[in-house]
Amino acid sequence: MLLRVIHTTRYTYREQVTENHNELRMMPQTDQDQICLDFRISVTPPARVFAFDLPEGTMHYFNLRPPHASLLIRAEALVDTHPANPFAGMNLAEDDSTFYQQEDIRIEWRRYLTASRYVPLLPETQRIAEMARRQSGPGTASFLIALTRLLHRVMTYAPGSTHVNTPLREVLENKQGVCQDFAHLMLAVCRLCAIPARYRSGYIYTGNLEQEQSPASPNWPWPESQDSEQHEQLIGGDAMHAWVECLLPDGKWQGFDPTNNLVADSHYIKVQAGRDYADVAPVRGIYRGSAEQNMETAVEVRKEQTV
Amino acid sequence: MSLFHNYQTEGFYDEMFLPNGSPRPHYKQLYERLANMPLEEYRRRCQLADLTLVNQGITFLVYGDERGTEKPWPFDLIPRIIPANEWNYIERGLTQRLTALNLFTHDIYHEQHILRDKAVPADLVLGAAHFRHEFMGADPPGGIYVHICGSDLIRDRQGSYYVLEDNLRTPSGVSYMLENRIILTRVFPHLFNNLNIQSVDHYTTRLMQNLRALAPEHRRESPVVVLLTPGVYNSAYYEHTFLAQQLGIELVEGRDLFVDDCVVYMKTTHGPQRVDVIYRRVDDDYLDPLMFRPDSLLGVPGLVNAYRSGSVALANSIGTGVADDKAVYAYTENIVRYYLGEEPVLPIVETYLGSNEKHLQHILANLDKLVVKSANESGGYGMLMGPSATPQERALFAEKIKASPRSYIAQPLIDISRAPAFTEDHFEGRHIDLRPYILYGSDGITIVPGSLTRVAMRKGSYVVNSSQGGGSKDTWVLAEDTQMGVQTQC
Structure with a gap:
C-alpha cells in the first residue's frame, strides 16, 4: 500500500x-x-x-x-x-516456549527483556498474563493475540486521561490511557513472561479498514469475536501511534496493537523501535x-x- | 635521636624498610640523608611545604563536609621510590591492560564478540550503569575511547602488585603528581642530588600533543583545545585550573560554550571561537541536557550531536564507564586474554560479585573479612570495611546488598603496603597505593614515569582517597642506570 x-x-x-x-x-x-x-x-x-x-x-x-x-x-x-501476511508464519498450536529459554536469546535481547524507564516489571501484571494464557492456545503467537485482545477489552482508550509521565501502576489501576500506555502495559506483561518485546512508534492508516484487512487475513484468529469492536473507527490516525513488537520463535519481530486489537499489517508504518517511549x-x-x-x-x- | 627511631614495619610490606629494619637498597641514600636530620630542621621543611601548598592554593573539596568547601591536600614529604625494574613491570602491565580495555570498549559498542563468546557475562556489561546504548556503533577518532586513564595499584604483604581499579572516565589527581614534585624540589633540593630520578614534567606536553591530534583533520594545523569543568563546586576544580594553565588552554564551563549547526563554539570577548577538542572533566550524564539529563545546567545542549558529526573530539569518549565498572573489573583478566591472547602481566584482586548467587552467599557469610564496594561509586563512597566495621554497620550493609545485589562487589582485605609518613615528631608506617597515569594517543600508549602515591594519613586506615582523609607523596621512578642498587624482588 x-x-x-x-x-x-x-x-x-x-x-x-x-x-x-x-x-x-x-x-x-x-x-x-x-x-x-x-x-x-x-x-x-x-x-x-x-x-x-x-x-x-x-x-x-x-x-x-x-x-x-x-x-x-x-x-x-x-x-x-508490503508486509507478508502476518498470520502465515504464526504458530498458534504448538508449545514453542523453549525458544525463549535459550541463553543466547536472553543475552541478545536483554534490552527488551528488562525493565526500562516507563516499563517497570510490575508483579501485578502476572495476573494479566495468566488470564491471557487461559484464553489462548499453546503457541506464543496465540498467547500474544489473546493478550492484545484482553488489553483492548479491559482498558479504556481515554485521550487526556494520562500524560507522558503517568506511572504504569496508575494506568493499571485506572484501566485507561492512550496508545503509549496500552503499549507500555503490554511490554511489561511480555517482558515478565520472558518474551522480548519492544516499543514501536509509527503511523497507522485508518481508512477502509474492514474492506481491506479481512481478505488479507484468511487465518484471522478470532473470527467468532470479530464483532462490532472491529468496525469501530481505528484509533491513532490523527497522531503518532504506538504499538508493541514481539520476537516470535521464527526470529521475526511481529507487531501487536493493543489499542486497536490488531496485528500489525500493511496499514502500519514503522518508524522506530526502542525500550519504551523515552527511546523513540x-x-x-x-x-x-x-x-x-x-x-x-x-x-x-x-x-x-x-x- | 633519629627520626626513624623505633620505626616498626609490623609485618606489613614496607616500601622503605626490610623486615630486619635496614633500608631497602633503593632507599639507602634517602635514608642516610633523613636519618640524621634534626627534628626542628625537618619540621621547618614541613612548614615550608605547607606554606607553598597554601600559597599555590592546592586544595580539593570534600562533599558533605561542613567545614568549608576546599581543603589543602595533605602532603607527606618522604618520597616513595620505585626502582627501574619494578617500574618496567608496572609499565608493561598497564600498557597491556589499557590496550585490552580499549579493545573491549570498542567491541561492546560494536559487535559484542566477547559477550557472544561468553568471556564476560552480557548481563553485567549491558546492565552496567555507565553503558551507553545510544553510542552503539559510534566511532571515536582513531578508535580510541580512553585517552587518559588512572589505574590504582596496591601491594600485598609480599610486595606483589595488584590492580585495584581503573579510572577510565574522568580520572583525577595528576596535578598532584606534578605539584608534589615541584614542592619537594623546592623544599628539599638536596634530596635529589646524585639520584637518577626520572622527570614527570613532560606529562602535560604529551597530553597536549595527544589532544591536538584528536582535532578534525582540516583543523589539525592549529586546533582550539579547551578543558570543560563542572565548575568551582567540583572536588577536582583546583586540578582543572592547574591543568588548563599548564596546557595553555581555556578553562570553560558549559555556559561558556554553545553549539550551532553541529559545531561547538566558545564565547569570547572577540566573538564566538570554534572549538575542536574538549578535554572534558564532566561526567557523561552532565555533558548534554538534550541527551542525558534535561535538568542539568552543567552541560552544553547539542554537544553530543556535534561529537557524533565529527566536528569536535572529546577526551575521554562517551560510555567508557562500561569498562571501569567494579563488577566488570572481576573479568578484566579474561578481557586481556580474550583480546590479546596473552596472560595478564598484572594480577587483579580476587573479587566476588553480588550478581552471582554463589558469590552473594559468600559475601553475606563473610562480611567481617571482606571489603564491600558499591559497583558504581568512586572516591571511597558507599563502601564497607568489613574487618573494622561494627556488627550494626555490617548488618545495615547486608540489607543494602540484599536489596540490590548487582550494585555491590566484595574483595578480601589486602594488607596493603606501607611507607613512612611524618607524624608530629617521628616517622610511622602508613598504608599507601599507587596511581600511575596512562595516556593513549594516536601513536600509542605513554606512561609518564611517576605516579600519585596516596597515603592513608590516619593510623591503621586503609582508605587512601583524598575525600576520605588521604594525603599524598611525591613518587620517584628511578632510571635504569641508577647508581643505587635495585632490589630484584617482584
Whole structure:
C-alpha cells in the first residue's frame, strides 16, 4: 500500500525563546515490510537539519539560536508497505516456549527483556498474563493475540486521561490511557513472561479498514469475536501511534496493537523501535526561555495511487 | 635521636624498610640523608611545604563536609621510590591492560564478540550503569575511547602488585603528581642530588600533543583545545585550573560554550571561537541536557550531536564507564586474554560479585573479612570495611546488598603496603597505593614515569582517597642506570 504521511508539530511559546535544540525521530524505516521512498523535514523558522543513523533508526537534529516565538516542524514521508501476511508464519498450536529459554536469546535481547524507564516489571501484571494464557492456545503467537485482545477489552482508550509521565501502576489501576500506555502495559506483561518485546512508534492508516484487512487475513484468529469492536473507527490516525513488537520463535519481530486489537499489517508504518517511549519520542527538545508553551500536532495518513 | 627511631614495619610490606629494619637498597641514600636530620630542621621543611601548598592554593573539596568547601591536600614529604625494574613491570602491565580495555570498549559498542563468546557475562556489561546504548556503533577518532586513564595499584604483604581499579572516565589527581614534585624540589633540593630520578614534567606536553591530534583533520594545523569543568563546586576544580594553565588552554564551563549547526563554539570577548577538542572533566550524564539529563545546567545542549558529526573530539569518549565498572573489573583478566591472547602481566584482586548467587552467599557469610564496594561509586563512597566495621554497620550493609545485589562487589582485605609518613615528631608506617597515569594517543600508549602515591594519613586506615582523609607523596621512578642498587624482588 502506498501511503503518504504528513506530520506537523507546532510549538507556540509565551515569550520569545532562544537556543532551541531538537531531536526528531519521525522517519519511517526501510526493511523487508516497507520502503521509505521519500522523506523531508522542514522547519520554520528555517534551520539546517542534520541526520544521524542511530541504533533505533534515523534521528534528525537541528538548532535555532535567534529568538523566536513559535516553531513549526513538518515531516512528510512516502512509504510503500508490503508486509507478508502476518498470520502465515504464526504458530498458534504448538508449545514453542523453549525458544525463549535459550541463553543466547536472553543475552541478545536483554534490552527488551528488562525493565526500562516507563516499563517497570510490575508483579501485578502476572495476573494479566495468566488470564491471557487461559484464553489462548499453546503457541506464543496465540498467547500474544489473546493478550492484545484482553488489553483492548479491559482498558479504556481515554485521550487526556494520562500524560507522558503517568506511572504504569496508575494506568493499571485506572484501566485507561492512550496508545503509549496500552503499549507500555503490554511490554511489561511480555517482558515478565520472558518474551522480548519492544516499543514501536509509527503511523497507522485508518481508512477502509474492514474492506481491506479481512481478505488479507484468511487465518484471522478470532473470527467468532470479530464483532462490532472491529468496525469501530481505528484509533491513532490523527497522531503518532504506538504499538508493541514481539520476537516470535521464527526470529521475526511481529507487531501487536493493543489499542486497536490488531496485528500489525500493511496499514502500519514503522518508524522506530526502542525500550519504551523515552527511546523513540518523536520530538525531544530543549530551549532557553519561559517554560510556558503550547504544542499542537496533526498527522495525516492517506493512500496514494502512484508515486 | 633519629627520626626513624623505633620505626616498626609490623609485618606489613614496607616500601622503605626490610623486615630486619635496614633500608631497602633503593632507599639507602634517602635514608642516610633523613636519618640524621634534626627534628626542628625537618619540621621547618614541613612548614615550608605547607606554606607553598597554601600559597599555590592546592586544595580539593570534600562533599558533605561542613567545614568549608576546599581543603589543602595533605602532603607527606618522604618520597616513595620505585626502582627501574619494578617500574618496567608496572609499565608493561598497564600498557597491556589499557590496550585490552580499549579493545573491549570498542567491541561492546560494536559487535559484542566477547559477550557472544561468553568471556564476560552480557548481563553485567549491558546492565552496567555507565553503558551507553545510544553510542552503539559510534566511532571515536582513531578508535580510541580512553585517552587518559588512572589505574590504582596496591601491594600485598609480599610486595606483589595488584590492580585495584581503573579510572577510565574522568580520572583525577595528576596535578598532584606534578605539584608534589615541584614542592619537594623546592623544599628539599638536596634530596635529589646524585639520584637518577626520572622527570614527570613532560606529562602535560604529551597530553597536549595527544589532544591536538584528536582535532578534525582540516583543523589539525592549529586546533582550539579547551578543558570543560563542572565548575568551582567540583572536588577536582583546583586540578582543572592547574591543568588548563599548564596546557595553555581555556578553562570553560558549559555556559561558556554553545553549539550551532553541529559545531561547538566558545564565547569570547572577540566573538564566538570554534572549538575542536574538549578535554572534558564532566561526567557523561552532565555533558548534554538534550541527551542525558534535561535538568542539568552543567552541560552544553547539542554537544553530543556535534561529537557524533565529527566536528569536535572529546577526551575521554562517551560510555567508557562500561569498562571501569567494579563488577566488570572481576573479568578484566579474561578481557586481556580474550583480546590479546596473552596472560595478564598484572594480577587483579580476587573479587566476588553480588550478581552471582554463589558469590552473594559468600559475601553475606563473610562480611567481617571482606571489603564491600558499591559497583558504581568512586572516591571511597558507599563502601564497607568489613574487618573494622561494627556488627550494626555490617548488618545495615547486608540489607543494602540484599536489596540490590548487582550494585555491590566484595574483595578480601589486602594488607596493603606501607611507607613512612611524618607524624608530629617521628616517622610511622602508613598504608599507601599507587596511581600511575596512562595516556593513549594516536601513536600509542605513554606512561609518564611517576605516579600519585596516596597515603592513608590516619593510623591503621586503609582508605587512601583524598575525600576520605588521604594525603599524598611525591613518587620517584628511578632510571635504569641508577647508581643505587635495585632490589630484584617482584
